Amino acid sequence: MPPLTQEQPLYRTMTQTEQPAQRPPRSGKGTSSKCEQILQSAGQLFLQQGYERTSMSQIARMAGVSKGSLYNHFENKADLFTAFFEERSRTRLNTLRSVSQAPQPDLRTALQQAAATIIRLMIDPEAIGLYRIVVAEANEFPNLADTLWHYGVSRTLTGLADWFAEKHAAGQLIIKDTELAAEQFLTMSQTRIIHRTRLSLPVDTSPASINDVADMVADSFLRMYAP
Amino acid sequence: MPPLTQEQPLYRTMTQTEQPAQRPPRSGKGTSSKCEQILQSAGQLFLQQGYERTSMSQIARMAGVSKGSLYNHFENKADLFTAFFEERSRTRLNTLRSVSQAPQPDLRTALQQAAATIIRLMIDPEAIGLYRIVVAEANEFPNLADTLWHYGVSRTLTGLADWFAEKHAAGQLIIKDTELAAEQFLTMSQTRIIHRTRLSLPVDTSPASINDVADMVADSFLRMYAP
Amino acid sequence: MPPLTQEQPLYRTMTQTEQPAQRPPRSGKGTSSKCEQILQSAGQLFLQQGYERTSMSQIARMAGVSKGSLYNHFENKADLFTAFFEERSRTRLNTLRSVSQAPQPDLRTALQQAAATIIRLMIDPEAIGLYRIVVAEANEFPNLADTLWHYGVSRTLTGLADWFAEKHAAGQLIIKDTELAAEQFLTMSQTRIIHRTRLSLPVDTSPASINDVADMVADSFLRMYAP
């Protein structure tokens, strides 16, 4: 049996605008529950153990299907993996979109809440798992980063930038490059808690601790951009 | 402008004092070139491919030794892996220590140079590889993060914090919590370039681009902490 | 992460009454000839060479299947080993049951025939092999002795004891403890021939020699228990 010789880079990096193919479960039959079942189990295992440590047998066993069935729905392990990743990125990360949509009378409060929301969302075990997978497989599956960026970061940045533009127009903030500001805001929100959680370092993730960091982010941001 | 709220007691971050065991190459016989040869090859492969994708046969082949020899020097694959990681962390990451030691007449220039240095060091392929490994194996090898923190982050933070304390004493900066400030500085320096490099996303790593981010970091930091 | 190294004693000793699990060949699909083929080859090799000296590759080669197939049918080498042992014990040792069932007019002749039958059955190469395996692996696989006892010794003893009870009731023998008498009869039958065969010592196993020992057993037994 010829083994797959897949040392080649495999996947071309997408541009940020390119839309990842919305995989239909290979047949227009709709939401083939078996397919979802497989993706569900695969996801749990991939997120916990990573790509290499997860075997097709494990997935089949957990999904309650035969090993052969996996190959009826997905070409191979890599295909199942990317399908899982896109599905999870789509369904999970779009929650980040609404970071800046809860209106607050006070600007500082609004900023603080936005930062706190970002922190909470990004230390969720699933978000942490997706991040780890992207970083771990950056060489073998460069496309994952595109997917993550597309569904996760990109929307968040756009949302924040738009919001900052409004505040700039309203005279509450003075920001020339709103997109850079958005990136700064997002980066600063990762101070301490998100960073350490990604490394599995011991860290205080209590609401109080999250609020402290969010306070710091809001204050620093205002010092940087308040009139 | 609202004052920065960083009164919190700074929860215990890590066992910063705890010293990871300085592995002797199993015999005090000196530098045991075979051992280093193995570590060298293992390092190259682990950094490129990660833990699971790297096989002991590959390592033996590249090091020019027999498979059995690997097990005369290291108990098993995991042992070799952690030995490699500690050795590389020690020899490579201590360069981060000197981030803030080049004296500059101008404070802003000094800050900018520090940020630029951080960026340059952290997008070095080896530093990126070490980070990826820690994140990828955070579940299986939680100790890696401790090692990385000990040899890399901890020293940098202490160096920055000491420097900021001097500037505070000199009246050039107003910083109550110098350690938090150091963490902010380090986090902000990761904006855009480091972040995207870690994800293998296309990114401009030219000196000009690095300078731009460093400028931003310096300016923002001054806004946050200048008198 | 290295797999768990399970040096632990593996198998708990059964009680004598507990019935060894009647392994189905993992699927009720019938007689799964592949499975039997494997067991057949494994048996031949285990009996000749013992557990440690027999390799899975050898078994696969002799059975004409791939190495991987062995692990589709049996969890590991130890599992295959115990499966083989139970199957052989069941199919081979139950012949011992009928030791005392050939009716003879003369009691002494009957006893002599019984002893001769025991000797013949127990110096059969396969029975010798099974005994050697049990003794050799008594520490690593304590369950084997239970199996051997269950399928081999236990039935023989019961058969003999029942027979002696009949003769006692008929006044031909005076035996209080029929079970002890059965054990004595069985032990005495092992004098010289069985004993030395087990040790691979040179020994005369001719029918004449067997008859001599059987005579001795019958005579001694009658001296001990005749009225």
Place this chain on the structure above:
Amino acid sequence: MPPLTQEQPLYRTMTQTEQPAQRPPRSGKGTSSKCEQILQSAGQLFLQQGYERTSMSQIARMAGVSKGSLYNHFENKADLFTAFFEERSRTRLNTLRSVSQAPQPDLRTALQQAAATIIRLMIDPEAIGLYRIVVAEANEFPNLADTLWHYGVSRTLTGLADWFAEKHAAGQLIIKDTELAAEQFLTMSQTRIIHRTRLSLPVDTSPASINDVADMVADSFLRMYAP
């Protein structure tokens, strides 16, 4: 009562006269303590784990010598193994010799004590281990059985036979073939306790239990051979 039929010429049992080579530790240097140290450790491991499961590294480690030293004293693993077995057989099994040497006024008591002594000596863990090794390696190391027989069984049988001859001459027993009687006595002593201990089956080895079996042996023997 039919007379015991033991007229047969007693086929040649073994090379009882043949003396196993008394290995000198390869150099006339006397009792090279290192050699004994190695044999001691090897013995412990071989007895516990058997031949195949014991590695040369284990032996070297336990003996506190280097692996290379093993090969300075013994040609290879098999050589070390047989050397161990002969040394242990010599030093341990000769205790069996004195089975019948404690004089007792009462013949029945003397027989009972002899049987009890045999049982006690043969369920000693070391004796059990030696027996298991012989049986386990009967194919690979047929010589072990010779050694065991020479140092263990042969002497015991001769001692018993001589003793029985005395009693025959004294008119206390009527035994034509004293050697066969000795073999019967030895075999009967193995009933229940020794047998089951060799198989690691649960068995009562209390002094009371040993006395019961010894009583049974003495009584049976007297019934067989008393005038």
Place this chain on the structure above:
DNA sequence: CATGAATGAGATTTCATTCAT
């Protein structure tokens, strides 16, 4: 489509033995 037995390559690890020092 679903199944699960079959496969063969390759993974980690062990081990008896050698040899230069």
Place this chain on the structure above:
DNA sequence: CATGAATGAAATCTCATTCAT
């Protein structure tokens, strides 16, 4: 003699994938 690093063969077991049913 003693040492211990080095070796290469072989052991057990895993895994992605295929294919007949």
